[in-house]
Amino acid sequence: MRQILLVAVPLVGAIVAAFWRGDRTRPWLLPVVGAAHLALSFWLLVQPPVVAREAWMGFDAVARAVLPAVSLLFFACSMYAVTYLRLRSERSNRVFVAVLLAVLGLLSAGHQARHLGVLWIATEAVTLAAVPLLHFNGTPRAFEATWKYLLVGGTGIALSLLGSFCLGYASMHGGGSGDLTFVALSAQGAALSRPWVLIAWVLLLAGYGTKMGLAPMHTWKPDAYGEAPGIVGAILAGGVTTVAFTALLRVRAVVGAAGAGAIADRTLLAIGLFSMVVAALFLLGTRNYKRMLAYSSVEHMGILSIGASLGPAGVFAALFHVWSNGLTKGALFLSSANIRRAANSASIDEVRGMAVLTPRSAMIFVAGLFAVTASPPFGPFFSELLVLRAALGTGHYVAVVIFLACLLFAFFGLSRVVFAVVDGRPRPATVASARRFVETAGAVAPPALLLGLSLWLGLFTPDVLRESWTAAAAQLFPTP
Amino acid sequence: MRDLNLLIGLAMGLNLVALGSSRLPSIIRATALQGVLLGIMPLLLEHDIGWQVVAVAVATAIGKGVVIPGLLQRAMRAAHIEREIEPFIGFVPSLLLGAGGTIAALAVARSLPLLPEHAKSLLVPGALASMLTGFVLLIGRVKAISQVCGYLIFENGIYLFGLLLIGSTPLLVEAGVLLDLTVGIFVIGIIVDRIQRAFDSLDTRKLTVLRE
Numbered sequence: 263m264r265q266i267l268l269v270a271v272p273l274v275g276a277i278v279a280a281f282w283r284g285d286r287t288r289p290w291l292l293p294v295v296g297a298a299h300l301a302l303s304f305w306l307l308v309q310p311p312v313v314a315r316e317a318w319m320g321f322d323a324v325a326r327a328v329l330p331a332v333s334l335l336f337f338a339c340s341m342y343a344v345t346y347l348r349l350r351s352e353r354s355n356r357v358f359v360a361v362l363l364a365v366l367g368l369l370s371a372g373h374q375a376r377h378l379g380v381l382w383i384a385t386e387a388v389t390l391a392a393v394p395l396l397h398f399n400g401t402p403r404a405f406e407a408t409w410k411y412l413l414v415g416g417t418g419i420a421l422s423l424l425g426s427f428c429l430g431y432a433s434m435h436g437g438g439s440g441d442l443t444f445v446a447l448s449a450q451g452a453a454l455s456r457p458w459v460l461i462a463w464v465l466l467l468a469g470y471g472t473k474m475g476l477a478p479m480h481t482w483k484p485d486a487y488g489e490a491p492g493i494v495g496a497i498l499a500g501g502v503t504t505v506a507f508t509a510l511l512r513v514r515a516v517v518g519a520a521g522a523g524a525i526a527d528r529t530l531l532a533i534g535l536f537s538m539v540v541a542a543l544f545l546l547g548t549r550n551y552k553r554m555l556a557y558s559s560v561e562h563m564g565i566l567s568i569g570a571s572l573g574p575a576g577v578f579a580a581l582f583h584v585w586s587n588g589l590t591k592g593a594l595f596l597s598s599a600n601i602r603r604a605a606n607s608a609s610i611d612e613v614r615g616m617a618v619l620t621p622r623s624a625m626i627f628v629a630g631l632f633a634v635t636a637s638p639p640f641g642p643f644f645s646e647l648l649v650l651r652a653a654l655g656t657g658h659y660v661a662v663v664i665f666l667a668c669l670l671f672a673f674f675g676l677s678r679v680v681f682a683v684v685d686g687r688p689r690p691a692t693v694a695s696a697r698r699f700v701e702t703a704g705a706v707a708p709p710a711l712l713l714g715l716s717l718w719l720g721l722f723t724p725d726v727l728r729e730s731w732t733a734a735a736a737q738l739f740p741t742p
Numbered sequence: 743m744r745d746l747n748l749l750i751g752l753a754m755g756l757n758l759v760a761l762g763s764s765r766l767p768s769i770i771r772a773t774a775l776q777g778v779l780l781g782i783m784p785l786l787l788e789h790d791i792g793w794q795v796v797a798v799a800v801a802t803a804i805g806k807g808v809v810i811p812g813l814l815q816r817a818m819r820a821a822h823i824e825r826e827i828e829p830f831i832g833f834v835p836s837l838l839l840g841a842g843g844t845i846a847a848l849a850v851a852r853s854l855p856l857l858p859e860h861a862k863s864l865l866v867p868g869a870l871a872s873m874l875t876g877f878v879l880l881i882g883r884v885k886a887i888s889q890v891c892g893y894l895i896f897e898n899g900i901y902l903f904g905l906l907l908i909g910s911t912p913l914l915v916e917a918g919v920l921l922d923l924t925v926g927i928f929v930i931g932i933i934v935d936r937i938q939r940a941f942d943s944l945d946t947r948k949l950t951v952l953r954e
Contacts, residue, residue, distance in 0.1 A: 379911070409886075413880070413889065413893070416893060417880070417893070417896070420893075420896060420897055420900055423900055423904075424873075424900045424903060427900065427903050427904050427906070427907060428903075430907045430910075430911055431906055431907060434857065434906075434907065434910050435855065435856075435857055438910075439910070440907070440909075440910030440911045442911060455855060457854070457855050458855070
């Protein structure tokens, strides 16, 4: 019952928002629903429900290990949204608020999907729902970004549907009854037709990998994150990509049960490393601090993919990284949104000296830089350390070297951009536009909260979280 | 099975029509006709036709054959664009790619391990050929409407493949697919509309502001 509420409450909230009259009061629905969702998901985290084996949806160990992180991120973003939408009072926020709530509901459904078809429908729905969020700004550049997002994302989602069909056919070929829950597919195990499983894996990796933003299917990401409002970027980077990642984890478990786990792991490792390399190279070149966040996201999706390829210990580390990356990235997106608002440009050719103009946001931005590049004692340091340890434990020494080199270059690239924005003396035009932006508590507290959470996650990782990640890894790698 | 293969063969022929024509109305018409053909197929495939199969058939035929082409035609009229000029991949090369792809699809499908009841059907080669056609249109054309048609034909290919499973999987999957597809194209249609207002042409080559 409680797990259905995770989906139903935001969806009902979305309907209410669509009919709510006051433009000034409507944004408050976001934190209200966000808080309810947060309370529910943490209640479920502490007291997990019993999920029926054949259930199509449920708050199982995998959902339990990641969904509260999405909920936490959404709550911080929803508080920020109230301030943000007040600043954007020149346009109606009806669609924005309703769609944002719908996205939360669909994300909850996607994380809890235990059935191939349900998972696909939820992911597809999230993809489409994000469209109005992306072109909220209504500029030609936002349209361009949305068009590319739709074409690339639409092709990706089509490929994942094809992959789902192939997996279904693999089951049918092996005498399956047409039950497409992950439990039933895993139970079929070696009876699944191996060629079809492999075809399905390639297609699903390409499809859900596009949603995650793994290179070379990441091309929509810089455009979308560059043009969308900061909160949308934060929720896409911390929530939507997470659904795709859990989808890959669940599919990987089926492929493992079919006896092709080694091949799946090798492809995950390769695509993860490739994503890190591509991201590091682009980070060294980009001159736009919002696009920089997109490439950083590509890098971290690579880390997740590498973690997923390294067995139970790696999956544990990857789930930890979902939390630490999502929260840290949220802090970066929201603080950069403040800077973008104040400076009226996202290019480092035009923006500098923001430490003077928006001191608090700049401080969070710099601290976020150190957090996301894995400086202790923030969360990402510990999660990436665990990924490294898992890689060393399984003897992937070359991968470790590439991993570390990419982290180093990513640090160069990120710090180059961040300090260009923060340091120096601001240009007169920036000073003039920054006068219209006041760093209110509503604009600074949410990113500060997210950064604080990232720190807290690093310093005192709660036992209940560790236990949930262990349980999820155990569900994905069942011991016979 | 013979009737079904005939329809699939027709659909594969329509792929080539879409690849070879430069006029947008004929591409849209080819796509629409293919949609209607796809709608009829589940009726031929199932021996005991339940209401669910009929629902899938009707929804597919109406969605792919009427609603979406109608939207596309409206977008086309609004933008006063009738022709695809200077595509990235020319019409003759596209046709050659399509024809070669169709032959390759037949060969590849033969090497795939299929269940005995599917071995003689053209579903898998038809699916592969349509996906290839869609892909060529998607990357080879510059007008947004042709690209949307390409995406539709790509989806049609996936639908053809899905027909292999229509007997065994719950129809929920099929229905969800249909709904999402329609919504997806609908959204793309809106976007096309917006693009046209923002750029006054449906030329996706002009979408090049965002780059490194």
